[in-house]
Amino acid sequence: MGIEISQVSKRFGDFLALDGIDLNIPNGELTALLGPSGSGKTTLLRIIAGLDTPDTGSIRFFGEDATRKRARDRKVGFVFQHYALFKHMTIFENVAFGLRVRPRALRPEKATIREKVEKLLDMVQLRGMARRFPSELSGGQKQRVALARALAVEPKVLLLDEPFGALDARVRQELRRWLRYLHDEIHITSVFVTHDQEEALEVADRIVILNKGKIEQSGTPEDVYDNPANPFVYGFLGNVNLFHARKELTPNGGEIFIRPHDISLSARDDSGKGIPVRVTTHRILGNRVRVELETREGENIEANIERKDWNALQDADLSALYCQILQGKIHAPDNTWSNYVI
Amino acid sequence: MPAGKKFHFRQNRSQLPGFGLSLGLSVAYLSLLILLPLASLILFSMNLSWREFWTVVTDRRVLAAFRVSFGSTFLAATIDLFFGFVIAWVLARYQFFGKRLVDAVIDLPFAIPTAVTGIALATLFSGKGLVGGQLEAFAHWFNTAFSTQLSFNIAFSQAGIVVALMFIGMPFIVRTVQPVLEELDKEVEEAASSLGADFRHIFLRVIFPGILPALLTGFALAFARGLGEYGSVIFISSNAPYETEIVPLLIVMRLGEFNYEGASAIGVAMLACSFLLLLAINFLQTLARNRRSA
Numbered sequence: 001m002g003i004e005i006s007q008v009s010k011r012f013g014d015f016l017a018l019d020g021i022d023l024n025i026p027n028g029e030l031t032a033l034l035g036p037s038g039s040g041k042t043t044l045l046r047i048i049a050g051l052d053t054p055d056t057g058s059i060r061f062f063g064e065d066a067t068r069k070r071a072r073d074r075k076v077g078f079v080f081q082h083y084a085l086f087k088h089m090t091i092f093e094n095v096a097f098g099l100r101v102r103p104r105a106l107r108p109e110k111a112t113i114r115e116k117v118e119k120l121l122d123m124v125q126l127r128g129m130a131r132r133f134p135s136e137l138s139g140g141q142k143q144r145v146a147l148a149r150a151l152a153v154e155p156k157v158l159l160l161d162e163p164f165g166a167l168d169a170r171v172r173q174e175l176r177r178w179l180r181y182l183h184d185e186i187h188i189t190s191v192f193v194t195h196d197q198e199e200a201l202e203v204a205d206r207i208v209i210l211n212k213g214k215i216e217q218s219g220t221p222e223d224v225y226d227n228p229a230n231p232f233v234y235g236f237l238g239n240v241n242l243f244h245a246r247k248e249l250t251p252n253g254g255e256i257f258i259r260p261h262d263i264s265l266s267a268r269d270d271s272g273k274g275i276p277v278r279v280t281t282h283r284i285l286g287n288r289v290r291v292e293l294e295t296r297e298g299e300n301i302e303a304n305i306e307r308k309d310w311n312a313l314q315d316a317d318l319s320a321l322y323c324q325i326l327q328g329k330i331h332a333p334d335n336t337w338s339n340y341v342i
Numbered sequence: 343m344p345a346g347k348k349f350h351f352r353q354n355r356s357q358l359p360g361f362g363l364s365l366g367l368s369v370a371y372l373s374l375l376i377l378l379p380l381a382s383l384i385l386f387s388m389n390l391s392w393r394e395f396w397t398v399v400t401d402r403r404v405l406a407a408f409r410v411s412f413g414s415t416f417l418a419a420t421i422d423l424f425f426g427f428v429i430a431w432v433l434a435r436y437q438f439f440g441k442r443l444v445d446a447v448i449d450l451p452f453a454i455p456t457a458v459t460g461i462a463l464a465t466l467f468s469g470k471g472l473v474g475g476q477l478e479a480f481a482h483w484f485n486t487a488f489s490t491q492l493s494f495n496i497a498f499s500q501a502g503i504v505v506a507l508m509f510i511g512m513p514f515i516v517r518t519v520q521p522v523l524e525e526l527d528k529e530v531e532e533a534a535s536s537l538g539a540d541f542r543h544i545f546l547r548v549i550f551p552g553i554l555p556a557l558l559t560g561f562a563l564a565f566a567r568g569l570g571e572y573g574s575v576i577f578i579s580s581n582a583p584y585e586t587e588i589v590p591l592l593i594v595m596r597l598g599e600f601n602y603e604g605a606s607a608i609g610v611a612m613l614a615c616s617f618l619l620l621l622a623i624n625f626l627q628t629l630a631r632n633r634r635s636a
Contacts, residue, residue, distance in 0.1 A: 049536055050536075051532050051535075051536070070535075071532070071535045071536050072535045072536065072537075072538045072539060072540060073538075074536075075538075076536055077536065077537075078532070078533060078536040080529045080532075080533060082527075082529065084527060084529040084530045084532070084533040085530075085533075086530060086533075086534075086547075086548060087530075087552070088551040088552065097534065097537055097539070097547070098537035098538055098539075101534075101537065101538055101539040101540075101543040101547070102538060146533075149533075149537065150536075150537070152537075153537055153538055
């Protein structure tokens with residue numbers, strides 16, 4: 001049952017940030033809200049948290065209407081991109097905050113708070129940092145403090161707004177794997193916002209793709225990657241080469257979508273189906289190589305091939321290669337997809 | 343590593359050019375403008391022996407003036423601290439019609455000649471004035487109703503001095519607190535509210551510690567400015583010795599009597615007291631700031 005969002009719209013002046021969003025977020029799953037900037041993903045997250053109010057529509061938490069509930073009564077944990085830690089409090093005080101501000105009747109004993117905060121700091125691997133101040137911590141550590149602080153109040157829902165956006169690439173990767181492990185352990189219903197498709201594919205159980213205030217598609221990572229609902233999703237989930245389909249393929253015109261790693265290169269055209277191309281530039285990305293190609297008609301194609309396949313072309317003439325298309329999808333004007341058969 | 347040592351020395355130097363020149367200018371300017379006049383004041387007071395100096399500054403009338411000056415200024419700065427904070431809060435947090443006008447009005451006490459302020463306030467609060475008249479009527483009613491002998495006079499009393507100093511000190515508080523309030527990270531408050539904190543907790547535990555250093559700075563500025571205020575106070579106060587006479591007025595009177603040593607001795611005592619107070623406030627500020635970035 002989780003979180004049920006129905007017909008939520010939000011307008012900021014002339015800008016329609018959310019346009020009739022209907023979405024169910026299943027209990028215990030980690031859901032990613034993925035979209036470009038301005039797609040409304042952060043607004044949707046803030047509305048779920050109660051930090052913004054929707055103009056229309058309703059939000060239900062576990063079957064209970066929460067639309068009019070204030071943020072502090074919603075029992076959600078919120079993690080901000082820029083941590084939003086209390087600068088004048090120690091790490092311990094930061095994590096304990098949510099417990100200490102409870103009404104006296106609900107406030108745990110001092111010893112209980114201490115025990116709980118220490119347990120959380122252990123969990124986020126910051127044992128021994130309790131007496132430090134936020135300014136003494138690195139970005140990754142700060143974000144873990146923010147997470148511990150949000151989890152301290154035992155929220156029913158954990159919301160994360162681009163939680164790794166301000167961190168450098170290595171820490172980001174480390175932390176998102178760690179978030180996945182953490183979620184596998186505590187199974188709290190979680191929603192995180194990201195503009196990074198790789199992050200969403202790696203971490204989430206379900207991905208919701210937003211664009212211009214509307215949901216384009218939602219489903220499991222495999223589902224949205226393999227069966228994108230429309231050209232926007234196809235393009236957003238990874239690099240893509242776009243060609244106009246010839247009349248033989250789609251009578252009404254249409255477009256062919258081919259991922260760069262679904263293209264191979266060879267020196268000779270053994271199959272007879274290769275397209276003659278020349279290499280304009282290439283870039284070695286560790287174990288893969290990004291190659292930019294140009295056809296005789298002057299069309300540009302991006303290929304992403306394995307390093308060993310590139311090395312095999314060492315002696316070939318790079319201005320006279322053939323590219324083979326391994327697979328692709330055709331999008332017809334009536335919004336139907338078909339496989340590109342070569 | 344001898345080669346590395348030399349490099350280390352160069353690295354320790356500031357990367358920003360012009361340190362020597364700008365520091366030199368700062369020190370020269372401060373010396374000429376502030377330290378030199380103050381030093382000459384202290385030197386001049388040294389024409390008196392310790393004993394004479396002590397007799398001058400412990401004179402009953404001088405001590406009474408110190409009490410009036412420090413007491414009124416402290417009270418005025420404290421009242422300003424509260425209302426100045428409220429004004430800064432309103433200006434920083436809300437959008438309303440005429441906000442820019444209110445914002446501009448705040449600075450007026452900086453610009454108006456203090457004598458004009460004094461005369462305006464004295465007229466307003468005197469028994470025949472707009473506010474003073476009402477107060478007198480109220481006092482009359484109150485005293486007959488409860489058979490008391492209370493006075494609600496503001497003009498020509500110590501209350502008048504406090505009012506004048508409040509007027510003078512207000513912008514210092516608003517202008518130091520307002521930018522800090524505007525800079526406060528909204529997300530930190532949102533984080534607190536998602537953790538279940540109500541406004542009272544957010545204010546006391548999140549906002550207040552953040553603006554405490556600014557409040558102290560504003561208080562110190564208003565206080566320092568109030569101690570030195572002369573023009574407005576002498577018009578609204580009755581300037582009665584032992585009761586409503588402030589230290590700056592006493593200094594001017596000594597000068598009028600050609601008692602330059604006496605004037606400078608009182609001046610030096612005033613300087614020492616103010617300096618100690620500002621030092622104490624500075625110390626409090628360091629404490630407040632260290633909480634944040636220790």
